[in-house]
Amino acid sequence: MNHLTEEQLVLYYYGEGDGSPAVRAHLDACEACRAEYASLQRVLNVVDSAPVPERDPNYGAQVWSRLHGSGDRDRPGGLSHWWPACHWAAAALVAALVVAAFLAGRYYPKARLYQVGAQTANAGHVRERILLVAVGDHLERSQTVLLELVNARPGEPLDVASERERAGDLVAENRLYRQTAARTGDTRVASVLDDLEPVLLEIAHGPERLTPEEVENLRQRIEGDGILFKVRVVGSTVRHREEKAARDASQKTL
Amino acid sequence: MDSLTESSDSVAVAQVRAGDSGAFRILVERHSRNLFRLAYRMTGHQQDAEDVVQETFLRAYRQLSKFDDRASFGTWLYRIAANCSLDLIRARKRRAAQTEPAAEGGAPDPMQSLPDQAPAPDRLAMSGEVERKVAAVLDGLSEMERTAFVLRHYEGMCIDDIGRTLGVQPNAAKHSIFRAVQKLRRALEPLVSSAS
Numbered sequence: 001m002n003h004l005t006e007e008q009l010v011l012y013y014y015g016e017g018d019g020s021p022a023v024r025a026h027l028d029a030c031e032a033c034r035a036e037y038a039s040l041q042r043v044l045n046v047v048d049s050a051p052v053p054e055r056d057p058n059y060g061a062q063v064w065s066r067l068h069g070s071g072d073r074d075r076p077g078g079l080s081h082w083w084p085a086c087h088w089a090a091a092a093l094v095a096a097l098v099v100a101a102f103l104a105g106r107y108y109p110k111a112r113l114y115q116v117g118a119q120t121a122n123a124g125h126v127r128e129r130i131l132l133v134a135v136g137d138h139l140e141r142s143q144t145v146l147l148e149l150v151n152a153r154p155g156e157p158l159d160v161a162s163e164r165e166r167a168g169d170l171v172a173e174n175r176l177y178r179q180t181a182a183r184t185g186d187t188r189v190a191s192v193l194d195d196l197e198p199v200l201l202e203i204a205h206g207p208e209r210l211t212p213e214e215v216e217n218l219r220q221r222i223e224g225d226g227i228l229f230k231v232r233v234v235g236s237t238v239r240h241r242e243e244k245a246a247r248d249a250s251q252k253t254l
Numbered sequence: 255m256d257s258l259t260e261s262s263d264s265v266a267v268a269q270v271r272a273g274d275s276g277a278f279r280i281l282v283e284r285h286s287r288n289l290f291r292l293a294y295r296m297t298g299h300q301q302d303a304e305d306v307v308q309e310t311f312l313r314a315y316r317q318l319s320k321f322d323d324r325a326s327f328g329t330w331l332y333r334i335a336a337n338c339s340l341d342l343i344r345a346r347k348r349r350a351a352q353t354e355p356a357a358e359g360g361a362p363d364p365m366q367s368l369p370d371q372a373p374a375p376d377r378l379a380m381s382g383e384v385e386r387k388v389a390a391v392l393d394g395l396s397e398m399e400r401t402a403f404v405l406r407h408y409e410g411m412c413i414d415d416i417g418r419t420l421g422v423q424p425n426a427a428k429h430s431i432f433r434a435v436q437k438l439r440r441a442l443e444p445l446v447s448s449a450s
Contacts (some may be wrong), residue, residue: 010435011428014406016413042446043439044342047407049386052294063307067282124386198316205313205341217320 006034009040010186015235132242135177135189142170142196145203145229150219158210160203174200191232195227261427270318282311285328289335295404296339298389310335333419336405340397349442355407384445391441402427403434449450 004012004026011017012024027034145163152158178193199222210218222228269277286307293306314321321330355367364379392400401420405411413431416422 004416006436007419007432011431014431016428021259034384040435040439040449043442044407045385046442046446050385052291053300055287055290063286063311064279064282066308067311153316170446201312205309241350 003030004036006036006040009033009037012037012045013040036116050191067123090185128244129245131177131180131184132238132245134173135181135193136235136242138173138177139192139231139238140171141166141176142200143228143231143235145170146199146231147204147223148214150222150228152215154216154221155212156215157212158215159208160210161205164203164206164208167200169199171200189234189238192230196231198224199227260315264323265320267318267323267327268316275315277309278315281314281327281331284336285331286311288328289331292332292335292404292409293339294402295408296336297342298393302339302342302346306335309338313338329419332405332411336401336419340401344399349397364394384442387441387445388438395437396430398422398426398430399434399437400426402430406431 004023008017008023011019012027027037031089070213145166149160150162174193174197178197181187181190181193202221203216206214206218263281264426266277266280270281289307290309293303293310294300297303297306314331317334321327345407351403363421392403398420405416405419406413411419413428414424416431417427420427
């Protein structure tokens with residue numbers, strides 16, 4: 001009589017496979033296999049006993065709250081925890097720019113009270129120009145990433161390691177710009193950045209090598225939602241606004 | 255997962271797709287605890303498991319258009335959570351490799367790091383030694399072995415579904431489970447035998 005293999009015993013333990021009645025019959029008749037199976041059961045039962053920390057009944061509500069960015073503030077957001085240091089560096093740089101612009105607007109005019117009106121307006125322009133330059137550059141880099149994916153050769157797998165890395169950097173910046181644009185009432189820019197973010201996240205957290213189907217899905221997503229078009233249009237508008245702001249500033253200094 | 259839950263999930267999914275993002279809350283509240291359990295089994299860390307749960311829902315929300323209505327939403331979420339866990343485990347390994355270059359001759363065999371001498375059975379029950387050994391063996395499994403084993407053993411997923419979740423043939427999933435069980439037996443059998 002052939003004894004049962006370990007594979008057969010494992011499948012039997014998990015109720016898999018179509019040989020269960022035969023295995024059962026063999027176990028009834030064979031003491032050696034019965035002992036072997038009992039040993040397997042003991043080990044797997046012990047594995048079962050490994051505890052999992054309990055979550056309280058409100059755990060789902062807490063997760064929902066965190067997904068909305070409120071609630072437990074000690075924990076980073078799910079994505080932010082995995083951001084590499086370079087992403088934070090990019091975000092920190094942008095934050096520094098925005099804060100610098102804000103401080104320029106806030107304090108510089110106070111130092112020269114006789115020019116309060118003019119200087120406040122000037123600081124406002126400085127702030128706007130810094131933001132416009134940064135957002136314009138961000139949209140241009142995002143557009144490059146999207147174009148590389150959209151223009152990929154159809155029907156072939158695609159190595160997106162580089163795009164993935166760049167998208168990861170862009171996600172951090174995107175959030176900051178989106179929040180700033182929303183705060184300053186620039187709804188058009190905020191809206192396009194809002195649309196752009198999920199796509200960047202998808203690229204950043206996707207595989208390094210895409211199958212032809214995944215490439216096609218991503219292309220359809222980008223083109224179907226009109227994201228590339230919106231990024232182009234708003235990017236171009238932002239550039240025009242930045243040039244106009246620069247012209248206005250130079251005329252005022254003359 | 256019962257059919258009532260699945261049908262209720264489908265309603266919530268349809269509402270989210272129709273633009274009611276608040277309906278996603280129902281899905282989050284319903285599935286969070288199960289996802290945490292899976293993520294904890296996969297990663298072995300509470301903090302990581304918390305992150306996996308959040309990341310899973312974020313990905314699910316963004317990719318809801320790809321969800322096939324005929325499938326189970328819970329199984330789909332599990333698949334995303336398993337992939338998130340794998341991403342995190344890989345990232346952790348990359349970070350560890352960068353900070354602690356492997357010793358000459360490759361990575362240490364986790365089996366060898368386990369103590370040779372089995373403690374007395376009475377101590378065994380009290381000390382959590384078995385739990386530590388289980389955790390050590392699970393940590394030593396390959397990504398595929400660990401995921402396949404966790405999905406089969408703890409989550410009761412059938413081998414065909416595990417194959418679909420991992421994007422491999424059922425046979426490959428099956429062999430990953432066998433290898434995981436073999437490693438667990440090798441490490442735990444002496445302890446279990448002496449305790450029984």
